[in-house]
Amino acid sequence: MRRSLVLGAGAAVTALGLLVGCSAGGDGSDSGRTTLEVAALEGGYGRDMYTQVIKAYEASHPDIDVRLQISKSIEDEITPNMKAGRFPDVVVLGQGRKAALTETLVKDKALEDLTPVLETKIPGEDRTVGDKLTEGIVGNLNTNPYGTDQTYLMPMYYAPTGLFYNKGLFEEKGWKVPGTWDEMFALGETAKKQGIPLFTYPTAGYLDSYFFALLADVGGEDFYTDVMTYEKDVWKTAKARQALDITTKLLGYAAPATAGYANEQDFTKNQQLVLDNKALFMPNGTWIVGEMAEAPRAKGFQWGLTPLPAVTTGGKRYITTSVESVWVPSAAQDKDAAKEFIAYLYSDEAAKIFAKSNAIQPVEGIASSLSAENAAFYQLYEDPSVSALVGGFASTAPVPGVDIKATLFDTANSIISGDTTEDEWQAALNDASEKLRQAGD
Amino acid sequence: MTTLSTPRQDSTNRTRKSALRDGSSRSGGTRATVRRRADGRFVLACLLPALVLFIVFMIVPTVNVFRMSLYTWSGFSPDLRFVGLDNFSRLLDDEQFVRAFQNTVALLIVVTVVTMGMALFLAAIMTRQRLRGRNLYRFVLYIPNVLSVVVIAAIFSAVYDQENGLLNGTLRLLSLDGLQQVWLGDQKIVLYSVAIAMVWQSLGYYMVLYMAGMASIPEELYEASALDGASATRQFFSLTLPLIWQSLRTTLTFFVMSAVNLSFVLVRAMTGGGPDGSSEVLLSYMYKQAYTNSSYGYGMAIGVVIFAFSFLVSLLVSRATRREPLQF
Numbered sequence: 001m002r003r004s005l006v007l008g009a010g011a012a013v014t015a016l017g018l019l020v021g022c023s024a025g026g027d028g029s030d031s032g033r034t035t036l037e038v039a040a041l042e043g044g045y046g047r048d049m050y051t052q053v054i055k056a057y058e059a060s061h062p063d064i065d066v067r068l069q070i071s072k073s074i075e076d077e078i079t080p081n082m083k084a085g086r087f088p089d090v091v092v093l094g095q096g097r098k099a100a101l102t103e104t105l106v107k108d109k110a111l112e113d114l115t116p117v118l119e120t121k122i123p124g125e126d127r128t129v130g131d132k133l134t135e136g137i138v139g140n141l142n143t144n145p146y147g148t149d150q151t152y153l154m155p156m157y158y159a160p161t162g163l164f165y166n167k168g169l170f171e172e173k174g175w176k177v178p179g180t181w182d183e184m185f186a187l188g189e190t191a192k193k194q195g196i197p198l199f200t201y202p203t204a205g206y207l208d209s210y211f212f213a214l215l216a217d218v219g220g221e222d223f224y225t226d227v228m229t230y231e232k233d234v235w236k237t238a239k240a241r242q243a244l245d246i247t248t249k250l251l252g253y254a255a256p257a258t259a260g261y262a263n264e265q266d267f268t269k270n271q272q273l274v275l276d277n278k279a280l281f282m283p284n285g286t287w288i289v290g291e292m293a294e295a296p297r298a299k300g301f302q303w304g305l306t307p308l309p310a311v312t313t314g315g316k317r318y319i320t321t322s323v324e325s326v327w328v329p330s331a332a333q334d335k336d337a338a339k340e341f342i343a344y345l346y347s348d349e350a351a352k353i354f355a356k357s358n359a360i361q362p363v364e365g366i367a368s369s370l371s372a373e374n375a376a377f378y379q380l381y382e383d384p385s386v387s388a389l390v391g392g393f394a395s396t397a398p399v400p401g402v403d404i405k406a407t408l409f410d411t412a413n414s415i416i417s418g419d420t421t422e423d424e425w426q427a428a429l430n431d432a433s434e435k436l437r438q439a440g441d
Numbered sequence: 442m443t444t445l446s447t448p449r450q451d452s453t454n455r456t457r458k459s460a461l462r463d464g465s466s467r468s469g470g471t472r473a474t475v476r477r478r479a480d481g482r483f484v485l486a487c488l489l490p491a492l493v494l495f496i497v498f499m500i501v502p503t504v505n506v507f508r509m510s511l512y513t514w515s516g517f518s519p520d521l522r523f524v525g526l527d528n529f530s531r532l533l534d535d536e537q538f539v540r541a542f543q544n545t546v547a548l549l550i551v552v553t554v555v556t557m558g559m560a561l562f563l564a565a566i567m568t569r570q571r572l573r574g575r576n577l578y579r580f581v582l583y584i585p586n587v588l589s590v591v592v593i594a595a596i597f598s599a600v601y602d603q604e605n606g607l608l609n610g611t612l613r614l615l616s617l618d619g620l621q622q623v624w625l626g627d628q629k630i631v632l633y634s635v636a637i638a639m640v641w642q643s644l645g646y647y648m649v650l651y652m653a654g655m656a657s658i659p660e661e662l663y664e665a666s667a668l669d670g671a672s673a674t675r676q677f678f679s680l681t682l683p684l685i686w687q688s689l690r691t692t693l694t695f696f697v698m699s700a701v702n703l704s705f706v707l708v709r710a711m712t713g714g715g716p717d718g719s720s721e722v723l724l725s726y727m728y729k730q731a732y733t734n735s736s737y738g739y740g741m742a743i744g745v746v747i748f749a750f751s752f753l754v755s756l757l758v759s760r761a762t763r764r765e766p767l768q769f
Binding site: 103110264265269400403410412417 | 531537711715
């Protein structure tokens with residue numbers, strides 16, 4: 001009798017132990033020290049810069065322990081805990097990722113208002129964060145996702161995106177980088193005769209940098225905002241049609257291999273086409289240099305970056321600027337310490353460490369710390385006819401079954417293969433946009 | 442499950458022995474009752490951990506899928522909104538969902554028929570024809586089953602590569618250039634490319650299962666039928682097939698279930714549902730909706746459809762294949 005009781009108790013303890021073992025977690029603070037949980041995406045910039053910045057921060061803030069969680073799929077690692085109610089204090093993670101964690105929290109209104117950080121003095125310096133940031137980098141849909149004056153996502157690094165090409169090939173052939181779409185298509189014909197397709201893309205998702213800039217090129221920033229905020233019937237306008245016309249024509253010049261390689265497994269093969277002189281242009285970001293650093297390339301290859309050609313001669317051109325963000329979940333425990341830490345991320349000390357890994361922050365005076373290759377890319381912003389374009393589709397309440405980014409970008413695969421017509425594309429876009437507009441109201 | 446039950450039996454035997462030893466001084470009747478009761482409690486206690494785990498990790502999540510399909514929820518926020526069957530009525534208007542459903546059904550049919558047919562055929566040849574080197578063939582065909590699906594995806598993306606892949610390369614070598622395809626880029630072909638990878642992955646496993654079943658059929662039956670003048674084909678259809686029918690039924694049900702899962706992993710690793718959603722299957726679409734599109738409730742509604750669908754298919758398969766079991 002007693003033995004079976006012991007056995008029963010033992011079994012119950014085992015069962016409980018199995019369950020508890022999964023949920024045991026560390027305690028946030030002990031004896032007045034604050035532990036700050038920082039989660040960051042290990043992107044193309046690597047992880048060293050974060051450990052160095054944290055070390056420097058801890059040296060000047062001895063009462064704070066910073067615990068860094070960093071991974072290439074950081075969403076997978078932090079979301080289980082978040083669902084259980086344990087949130088990190090600071091998250092460095094941009095939008096446009098497949099897991100869409102940032103977007104989800106934006107849609108949920110689950111982010112802390114970081115407007116006060118702009119007024120905070122940077123630790124060890126005289127200026128506030130807001131003073132130091134490059135003009136125009138906050139106050140757009142990327143940082144103020146609800147279109148209000150409140151900033152929820154602080155811009156962390158920025159990088160120009162655009163059409164990447166082989167500078168060496170253009171010099172060798174004596175070609176000029178096209179300044180207008182007419183020149184672009186003329187070049188397409190010339191190159192076609194020599195057996196080089198004009199265009200490719202790694203995966204259709206990379207067309208974001210292309211499309212956003214094109215929409216602004218065609219109709220100006222107001223039109224761009226209309227599209228991004230799902231203005232009624234915006235996709236039925238002549239301007240929208242013009243953007244789709246240009247794209248459809250451009251896709252007609254796409255390398256034949258493009259659609260077959262445009263998936264997660266093979267996208268680098270599309271990127272390789274440019275390195276091998278088998279395609280002239282592809283939309284991409286500055287990380288491509290590091291990403292393909294080890295890849296073989298044609299003789300005399302040199303990365304070049306150009307904004308999209310202008311729609312009319314002398315027309316304004318936009319550069320879609322990818323901005324990675326840092327944010328604080330509203331359910332975080334040490335929000336004040338988190339804001340203080342974010343302010344520190346903009347200090348000269350931190351900016352220098354970040355810049356060494358080619359992570360360029362939108363702060364004044366960063367130009368002096370750029371490497372030669374990067375300097376050429378960031379120089380594009382100095383052209384008076386070129387403007388930075390930040391943001392993306394405005395967030396609405398989620399609409400089941402509607403993903404306008406997929407409709408806008410992925411359809412390119414079907415346009416190339418002829419499975420969809422431009423008219424169907426336009427209709428699908430208008431339909432998706434209308435559904436999202438209704439969800440936003 | 443087997444690993445859990447084996448030690449349980451062992452320890453029961455051990456207790457029984459020790460109970461015998463302890464109870465030797467007591468009277469026979471009471472001893473038996475006490476022992477039976479103690480045994481019952483012991484079995485219960487041993488089952489408890491597994492039972493708790495089963496409830497927490499299987500029953501509760503499954504019930505939750507059904508519950509969540511009636512809500513809209515983004516996945517994190519505390520505000521859940523009850524919408525009744527709205528998610529399900531939306532499904533009917535969702536073209537992408539319909540396409541994913543069609544793809545799943547097509548994959549299930551093609552892959553099941555081809556895999557089962559080939560596995561049976563190969564198993565029959567290897568057991569009946571005493572093929573030389575059949576152990577090697579069995580080994581080679583079984584290997585894909587041990588590989589992780591991500592590895593398989595990588596292998597097949599190399600095989601299907603449109604420029605220097607194995608498939609197109611061989612076709613070029615044979616001067617069959619006209620047959621070359623963009624295996625993963627052509628929307629009409631991509632689903633079959635995925636299907637081939639699925640067949641390749643599961644063929645060996647089912648072949649080995651059937652070989653085991655066929656090996657246990659007594660040799661005399663074949664000898665007797667051979668004396669009656671039955672050909673190998675006749676033997677296969679009149680002897681082999683009816684005698685392994687029960688294991689065929691079971692594997693068929695298992696296969697339908699696992700094919701639904703396998704198609705998801707393979708599609709996700711190989712094509713990401715592309716190009717432009719043409720290789721999307723139900724599970725990958727559910728994943729996209731629940732996570733990427735922040736529509737958790739909608740995703741769960743798709744989950745419920747998948748559950749109902751696999752349940753129904755398994756039921757139908759098991760009903761349609763019901764036969765009087767044959768003994769030998």
